[in-house]
Amino acid sequence: MQTRHFFSALFRCSKVNRRRRAGTGLGQFLLIGMMMVSSLSLVARCAARDLPAVSSRNFVRGAISRRSIGYVDEVSHFAAIPVVQRRSFQKGGEKEPPPRKKSADTDSLFSPYLKCTRQLQRGAGVAISSLGFLSSSVSQLVADRAALRRWKPTVKALGEFMKTTGIDLELSKSLNGRLLHNIVLLGRVQSHVFEGKDRRDFVLRGGRHDIPTNEEALRYVLCSSSSVKEELARAGWYDILLTKSISLCTDTVDI
Amino acid sequence: MKYSTAAYGDSMITAAEMDVTGRIDTRVSRVTRTRISDHIEVPEDDIVLLDVDHGGSTNHLRHFVAIDHENKEVVLSIRGTFSLSEMVVDVAGFSRELSAVGGSQYIFVLKPVYISHSLSSLYLFMFRVGPFCGGEAHSEMANMAESVWESAGLTVVKLLKKHKKYGFVLTGHSLGGGAACLLNILCHSNGGEIVSGRRTRCFAYAPPPSFTPLEVAANAVKDCTAYVHEADAIPFLSIDSVRHFFSSIGVIQTYAERTKFLPQLALSLGFADPDKTLLDDVRRAATKRLKPKAGAPLLAIPAASAVWMRERKDTGKFETKVCDPRKMAMVPIFVGSSNMLQDHFPPTYEHALHNLEDE
Numbered sequence: 001m002q003t004r005h006f007f008s009a010l011f012r013c014s015k016v017n018r019r020r021r022a023g024t025g026l027g028q029f030l031l032i033g034m035m036m037v038s039s040l041s042l043v044a045r046c047a048a049r050d051l052p053a054v055s056s057r058n059f060v061r062g063a064i065s066r067r068s069i070g071y072v073d074e075v076s077h078f079a080a081i082p083v084v085q086r087r088s089f090q091k092g093g094e095k096e097p098p099p100r101k102k103s104a105d106t107d108s109l110f111s112p113y114l115k116c117t118r119q120l121q122r123g124a125g126v127a128i129s130s131l132g133f134l135s136s137s138v139s140q141l142v143a144d145r146a147a148l149r150r151w152k153p154t155v156k157a158l159g160e161f162m163k164t165t166g167i168d169l170e171l172s173k174s175l176n177g178r179l180l181h182n183i184v185l186l187g188r189v190q191s192h193v194f195e196g197k198d199r200r201d202f203v204l205r206g207g208r209h210d211i212p213t214n215e216e217a218l219r220y221v222l223c224s225s226s227s228v229k230e231e232l233a234r235a236g237w238y239d240i241l242l243t244k245s246i247s248l249c250t251d252t253v254d255i
Numbered sequence: 256m257k258y259s260t261a262a263y264g265d266s267m268i269t270a271a272e273m274d275v276t277g278r279i280d281t282r283v284s285r286v287t288r289t290r291i292s293d294h295i296e297v298p299e300d301d302i303v304l305l306d307v308d309h310g311g312s313t314n315h316l317r318h319f320v321a322i323d324h325e326n327k328e329v330v331l332s333i334r335g336t337f338s339l340s341e342m343v344v345d346v347a348g349f350s351r352e353l354s355a356v357g358g359s360q361y362i363f364v365l366k367p368v369y370i371s372h373s374l375s376s377l378y379l380f381m382f383r384v385g386p387f388c389g390g391e392a393h394s395e396m397a398n399m400a401e402s403v404w405e406s407a408g409l410t411v412v413k414l415l416k417k418h419k420k421y422g423f424v425l426t427g428h429s430l431g432g433g434a435a436c437l438l439n440i441l442c443h444s445n446g447g448e449i450v451s452g453r454r455t456r457c458f459a460y461a462p463p464p465s466f467t468p469l470e471v472a473a474n475a476v477k478d479c480t481a482y483v484h485e486a487d488a489i490p491f492l493s494i495d496s497v498r499h500f501f502s503s504i505g506v507i508q509t510y511a512e513r514t515k516f517l518p519q520l521a522l523s524l525g526f527a528d529p530d531k532t533l534l535d536d537v538r539r540a541a542t543k544r545l546k547p548k549a550g551a552p553l554l555a556i557p558a559a560s561a562v563w564m565r566e567r568k569d570t571g572k573f574e575t576k577v578c579d580p581r582k583m584a585m586v587p588i589f590v591g592s593s594n595m596l597q598d599h600f601p602p603t604y605e606h607a608l609h610n611l612e613d614e
Contacts, residue, residue: 126600126602126603133336150314151313151340151343154344154347154395157347158347158349165548165549165550165551167494167548167551170498170501171498171501173501173505173508174501174504178511181511181519181523182507182508182511183590184523185507185510185519185522185523186503186507186537187590187592188522188523188525188529188591189507189522189533190537190589190591191591192528192529192534193534193537193541200565200576200578201576203563203578203582203583203586204578204579205560205561205582206579209559209560211480211560212458212480214608214613216458217458217480217562217608217611218608218611220424220460221426221428221458221460221482221601221604221605222605223295223330223332224332224427224431224432224601224604225294225428225602225604225605226291226295226319
């Protein structure tokens with residue numbers, strides 16, 4: 001009886017405070033995320049001995065007035081480090097010098113370092129991407145839960161499609177508690193099947209083909225990742241920053 | 256206190272507001288615009304339409320329209336999966352016959368909202384009726400492609416009318432790439448009627464298979480290029496490929512039922528090699544074509560070429576091979592790499608394209 005009272009009291013309490021607690025929880029979630037992003041940013045900048053071109057001085061003043069600022073001007077952390085202007089559309093701004101060519105010897109010398117940095121790069125990128133996805137999903141859940149109801153008919157239609165075509169039966173044979181283990185096993189077998197082979201060689205396109213230049217491909221991938229809002233744009237920046245840090249180190253050895 | 260919090264930056268302000276009010280401000284901030292402008296190297300004023308709010312309408316995918324004066328292009332970029340509702344779009348992969356835009360098969364409806372916008376922008380809004388040359392497309396992705404056009408089409412058309420010599424570029428990553436490919440087909444139908452006959456090109460990064468048969472949209476396919484990064488599994492995901500994948504899983508399950516646990520564990524941990532019979536069975540299951548089901552055809556990426564990038568272990572540079580999307584549609588889903596999801600993220604694509612070997 002007492003237990004029942006305890007739980008009902010707890011439930012009432014949670015009901016009253018649910019909104020407040022949800023807010024606090026999400027606030028803490030965002031705070032931890034921000035600290036992670038900020039730390040990664042500092043690590044990347046330390047490694048790169050560089051500051052991103054998105055110098056906050058461009059917009060911090062206006063943004064603070066709207067209570068929505070981007071980076072705090074971190075020149076205060078690294079006062080002696082010069083800001084590099086990267087934006088080519090800034091008229092009168094100095095353009096970056098062309099990258100120096102690296103010798104194969106320095107590359108091999110720094111091979112373990114390169115691998116380690118690449119792993120760090122990937123880790124940072126993936127962590128930020130995942131965090132962005134999570135925050136986006138949570139935002140949607142909190143800000144516009146009704147929007148998810150829009151998808152009910154779609155999910156229902158998918159279920160009916162699977163049922164009428166018999167695909168659900170096909171899939172359900174393998175959908176069991178061992179699925180994950182079976183996927184791992186399949187992965188191992190597939191690795192053996194394609195060992196020493198390039199999967200691309202099986203699907204090569206014959207004949208003449210016109211593909212866009214590398215420059216064009218890069219230009220539009222920037223547009224694509226930008227539309228995933230700033231989290232991924234930021235992740236892209238770490239990637240570039242850390243790549244810069246590698247070239248900086250290898251350049252130093254060249255000298 | 257507000258000043259003190261503001262000094263920490265955007266994320267801290269969002270966290271504080273969340274704590275106090277229990278709500279998240281999902282509006283596009285000036286920071287976002289500045290950051291996007293900086294990232295794509297286009298002045299802020301040239302980002303004409305920006306719809307990338309987390310809390311925006313779920314009736315269409317997030318997108319933005321920018322005008323690139325340097326390269327004389329109007330660019331429509333569509334965002335990929337970045338929330339739960341977009342995951343639903345991905346999963347609803349049964350096909351629907353894609354409607355065309357314009358021509359005798361279509362009904363033109365004058366939409367009052369556009370008329371009120373301005374008399375000069377009387378805009379013909381198209382509803383889908385009937386099939387498009389027998390083409391079948393990923394159901395929700397096709398809906399999203401049309402919805403994005405409903406949202407951004409007017410702006411794009413206006414810009415193209417204003418800048419007579421500019422081309423139109425569609426781009427997107429993942430789900431956005433798939434939607435961009437389908438929108439590319441719509442923009443090419445009837446001689447590019449909806450884009451005033453302007454040349455439309457599409458750059459799709461990691462798009463899932465979304466259309467079949469490619470022959471019915473030959474012009475659109477010719478102007479579309481897809482990019483695939485190393486072990487990324489998404490460009491191979493469709494209901495058809497999932498069926499084939501589960502067929503392979505069935506072979507593994509049969510093996511697991513007749514084998515003791517320890518040899519299985521040794522194989523999964525990499526301490527033992529699979530026997531020849533198992534290799535042959537998996538190979539056979541992967542290549543044997545299952546009978547297609549209605550609504551789950553063999554979809555392909557509607558592009559002329561797919562540039563598949565792979566990192567050279569020695570130099571860290573990426574080398575490319577030009578592949579045929581039709582053949583790629585039959586490639587089994589590969590789960591032998593631990594990077595199959597990691598390689599899908601936009602930063603890894605950017606990294607690869609930043610480090611491509613010289614052409």
